[in-house]
Amino acid sequence: MSNFVDYVKIHCKSGHGGAGSTHLRREKYIPKGGPDGGDGGRGGHVIMKGNAHEWTLLPLRYTRHIKAERGQNGAKNQLTGAYGDDIYIEVPIGTIAKNEEGEVVGEIMEDGQEIILMEGGKGGKGNEHFKSSTNQTPRFAQPGMDGQEGYIVFELKILADVGLVGFPNAGKSTLLSSVSAAKPKIANYAFTTLTPNLGIVDYRNYKSFVMADIPGIIEGAAEGKGLGHRFLRHIERNSILLFLIPADSESHFQEFKILENELKEYNPELLDKDFIVSISKSDLLDDELRKEISKEFPENKKPLFFSGVTGEGLMELKDAIWKQLHG
Template sequence: MARDGETNEILFEIMEDGEQRILAKGGRGGLGNNNFKSATNQTPRYAQPGEPGVEGLFILELKILADVGLVGFPNAGKSTLLSVVSAAKPKIANYAFTTMEPNLGIVNYYDDKSFVMADIPGIIEGAHEGKGLGLRFLRHIERNAMLLFMIPADSKDIGKEYKILLNELKQYNPELLDKQRVIAVTKSDMLDDELKTEIRRHMPRKVPYLFICSLTGEGIPQLKDLLWRTLNPDESAD
């Protein structure tokens, strides 16, 4: 995305691979006197000066174009999921803010279908005030078609965690809440049936959710189905 450096106005956005736009047009080049040589004028004194190009201050912003953006607190298992469903090899560790930069992976889905998943650094309460790594990585999910909220099974209050994440997104850009959402309760290997029933009672009503475990693979095929269907609502199921 290109912005005017003074007014911050959006000038244009490049959305397609290979798309080209001119931000500051260069001036037409001049012609040296050699170009004006003729039979009768072997050493012309004349030359054509060039014209100046456009000058300006511009801000270029990179927003990753992915289909699914992963949103969650640090340690939720975002990078682990990406490593399981794609060939990406993000750093994974049992401490907060392992991921410092966004990672992208291509998720293959049957035959020749695929979609792109973006793993971004974790978000914490107060991120909009700059806590943790802040919200600066959220620009990478602004162009994502949908958001996958990831909340670990051992969270003290899944509903509350979800609301905190939603609020942080809203503080950054309310339009992020217009995107389709899906919730994954991660690390479900830590749950038995009784705990799952208990969690189900507290899940937000209007958002589809699944229990997943990146270690055992539980719920992963179902998650890919759900993501694909959310991204392609018009495609008939066959």
């Protein structure tokens, strides 16, 4: 997943509208032909389009400028100029586009969905529109309107049923590789996972759900420390959250509260999501230690114990997740 790209900024420009024509009709047997200048064509739009076959914004990574075609000018015989070709920016489902002020201008929710990010300029009216009883042969027409121009920021937020939340080395990557075919890189250093990993988890009777391993959280992430907002953006799009506290943590409940507070600082609505608390690496614990850890947590937040290495407790964890998703 080293090629995962979730943030791209592109300078976009829609097409200018074509100018209207000022043509006056001149034919052999019609010495005083009137105005017959056609309208200019509309400039091309800049359009964002959903593509279910794209998983990252990588194809756009090295795109700095995108420019739609201008509309053609009007012509004689009331011929309207051709529209400029629209330009399409294909993005994965879950992509949000923002303008330079940070305002959301569109969000792709399904395959094939199209959102106009910048409209092409309107074509100018030809002189035939301006004919009147007092001006039989107007020698003017409208110029085409300018297109729009500016930077658009594309952000991809992972769409998953379950988002894993935990400090670095909490065992998220191990869990994901244990319950799905995903093969995240796993190593023993602070930010094991630098980019989100997705895995499809098989469940009973051929059912399945999608689990996302989000980059590890550190205290202060809500202020942008470490990977900060990059991973918090992804958590917003998960249906439920699975908190992972490693068995070898010094204070399991305190670690949970820190994680919970980081989410609250970033976006209080995240705490409205359903969540499950779990203790990873539980193969390190005996029954007595498990009881002690459970006592730290209030009744409505009792943790589930599992080991991604031995597989112990994984089915119970899947059952709990499924119940939360479909209960």
